[in-house]
Amino acid sequence: MKSLEIIQKIINVLRILAKIAFIFCIIGAVTAAIGAASLFAINEDSEIWKKALEAIQPDTIDLAAVRCSCLAGVVGCVVGAVLSWFSKRLFEDELAAGTPFDRYICKDMLKVGIIYLAVSVVSGIIIAIIYACFNLDADGSEFSGFTTGIVYIICWLLCRYGADVKEGVGVDGSNGVGGNNGNNDNNGINGGAEAAGKPETSEETGNNGDDLF
Numbered sequence: 303m304k305s306l307e308i309i310q311k312i313i314n315v316l317r318i319l320a321k322i323a324f325i326f327c328i329i330g331a332v333t334a335a336i337g338a339a340s341l342f343a344i345n346e347d348s349e350i351w352k353k354a355l356e357a358i359q360p361d362t363i364d365l366a367a368v369r370c371s372c373l374a375g376v377v378g379c380v381v382g383a384v385l386s387w388f389s390k391r392l393f394e395d396e397l398a399a400g401t402p403f404d405r406y407i408c409k410d411m412l413k414v415g416i417i418y419l420a421v422s423v424v425s426g427i428i429i430a431i432i433y434a435c436f437n438l439d440a441d442g443s444e445f446s447g448f449t450t451g452i453v454y455i456i457c458w459l460l461c462r463y464g465a466d467v468k469e470g471v472g473v474d475g476s477n478g479v480g481g482n483n484g485n486n487d488n489n490g491i492n493g494g495a496e497a498a499g500k501p502e503t504s505e506e507t508g509n510n511g512d513d514l515f
Contacts, residue, residue: 306401309401313397317393317394320386320389321386321390323382323386324386324387324390327379327382330375330382331376331380334372334375334379338369338372338376341365341368341369342369366436366438367436367438370432370433370438374432374440377425377428377429378425381421385418388417389414392407392414402461404465405462408458408461408462408465411461412454412458414454415452415454415458416451418448418451419447419448419451421447422448425447426448
């Protein structure tokens with residue numbers, strides 16, 4: 303099927319993107335952790351910080367805000383790595399199955415969607431606590447994974463329906479008693495129509511021409 307091939311190509315692209323996102327999130331988490339550790343090792347009166355401010359805008363830079371951003375970045379990158387890993391594994395399983403309309407793939411898709419929702423909420427709370435400790439306001443971007451979780455659940459519903467149609471489960475008239483009755487009714491109607499449109503012969507009526515005499 304041409305449509306299935308297109309779906310598989312899209313899934314393969316998503317798998318590659320998820321793998322790239324996983325790698326970059328790991329790099330980002332390590333970089334943010336090193337940056338946070340370095341910023342906590344210095345204070346605002348240190349020469350290192352003063353020299354760093356000379357190269358940027360000292361009036362708009364707050365050491366506490368930078369520390370907070372680095373800590374939030376560590377949490378965000380770790381969460382991104384976890385979620386992208388689950389997505390990558392889901393796409394790999396789907397490619398191995400050859401179709402998204404598979405019950406096992408549907409279960410994994412629902413599981414990934416729930417993980418996105420739960421992890422996004424937990425990470426959002428953690429990041430909000432970090433910002434509160436520095437007396438800063440969070441921008442709410444830490445809940446961005448919540449939308450992706452909803453999208454996964456919607457895709458799960460569509461793929462689950464496709465799996466039911468593929469297996470003939472819960473489809474009216476496809477199998478079972480209802481389907482057989484429908485076939486019998488159709489046969490009866492067709493048979494009656496054929497009988498109505500077909501002229502009767504003498505053999506069928508039992509008249510061989512003797513009543514003419």
